[in-house]
Amino acid sequence: MHRLAPTVLCTLASLAPFALAMADETSSTLKKIAETGVISVGYREAEPPFSYKTPDGKIIGFSMDLCNRVVEAVRQHLKLDELTVEYVAATSATRFVLVKSGKIDIECAATTNNAERRRIVGYSYPHFTTATQYMTRREDGIVKIEDLSGRSVAAASGTVNIDQLNTINREKQLNIGVIPTKTNSESFGLVADGRASAFVWDGILLAAMIAQAPDPSKFVLSEETLSLPEPYGLLVRHGDEEFRKVVNMALKQVFTSHDIDTIYETWFMSPIPPDGMNLNLPMSPALKAAFAAPRDYLD
Structure with a gap:
């Protein structure tokens, strides 16, 4: 029986923390939620009409309405009687770290999906497009x-x-x-x-x-744009396809029904809290097409 050299043992020991970190990152979000009965939802303090907090403390918005449907779908998928939602505030600078570390299970805001970001986080089907x-x-x-x-x-x-x-x-x-x-x-x-x-x-x-x-x-x-139109998606942990599949199934059910018309009308064509702001922004033909046939954005 061969004995491992001390240098090899040291190398293995030094790699152990990294292996554990990788295991934590790729562990099942659904398993965690099932064991704790809690889903951590990331939101923005001030990103209307997608995700924001009102003066009376309510966390609302277009993305939040979609995430509420996802939360219910997760509850049903796991056959839980109750599922507690823990809201975690995120910013442009902290959102990816919070998702990667597991402090947020799903970020519900207006986060652009591009190839560089997909190397560190996962995205749901697109729920909006802007430039x-x-x-x-x-x-x-x-x-x-x-x-x-x-x-x-x-x-x-x-x-x-x-x-x-x-x-x-x-x-x-x-x-x-x-x-x-x-x-x-x-x-x-x-x-x-x-x-x-x-x-x-x-x-x-x-x-x-x-x-x-x-x-x-x-x-x-500005009328001028500095980029081509790019989609927003809900953020999940990289590589957790089991959870992302449940998220996308929930979104597809909303997108391909009349529910999306009602939700969109609420946030883009009507006065919204707290001050009655109305964007008066009809759904674009491109967004209608995206909702009618949801698919992953991988461009």
């Missing part, structure tokens, strides 16, 4: 990205938008001073106060933030 745009003060008369040359532009850290801004800035040699912020609200505030000339984010979310401003007429959403 990167920017908002400015009307008085500044900015109509194209070149008008921002030499100016300061804000974008939240951890978003695809700041990466796209940096790429365009470099390729067009615009000499834009990019200001990374912790939150999107901070970016908006920089523009409102005149400390930045523009705020780069997803078009639909910028439209919602402008609509909530004390005087929306002071701001302009």
Whole structure:
């Protein structure tokens, strides 16, 4: 019988923590939920109409309504009498870490699905599509990205938008001073106060933030887009196909029924809490087609 050399034993010992970490990451979300009777749902503090917290403490939104259906589907799949929902606040910078670490089982917000991110997290079927745009003060008369040359532009850290801004800035040699912020609200505030000339984010979310401003007429959403349309998806842990399958089955049931029309109407075509903001945004033909035949986005 051969004895392992001390160096080999040391190597195996050093690899043990990594093996355990990998096991934790790929362990079944459904098993965890079944054992604890709790599902951890990630939400955003201020991302209307997708996911946000009202002044009275309610966590609501389009994505949250979809996740409520997922939670019920998980309860039924596991044959649980009750399933407790634990809400966990996430930000653009923390959402992926929270999902990977298991502190969130599913993130219900407006998170863009792209190839780079799919290497670290899993995505549900798409539930919305938007492109990167920017908002400015009307008085500044900015109509194209070149008008921002030499100016300061804000974008939240951890978003695809700041990466796209940096790429365009470099390729067009615009000499834009990019200001990374912790939150999107901070970016908006920089523009409102005149400390930045523009705020780069997803078009639909910028439209919602402008609509909530004390005087929306002071701001302009760019007609120009800085990216092709990209889909949002609900986040789950990477490699947990068993859980993702249950999530997608629940979404497909909603998407291919009249339920999606009702839910969409509630959040995009009607006044929403707390101040009655109404985006008046009809469902696009592309989104209707995506709902009619749900599929994974892998482009």
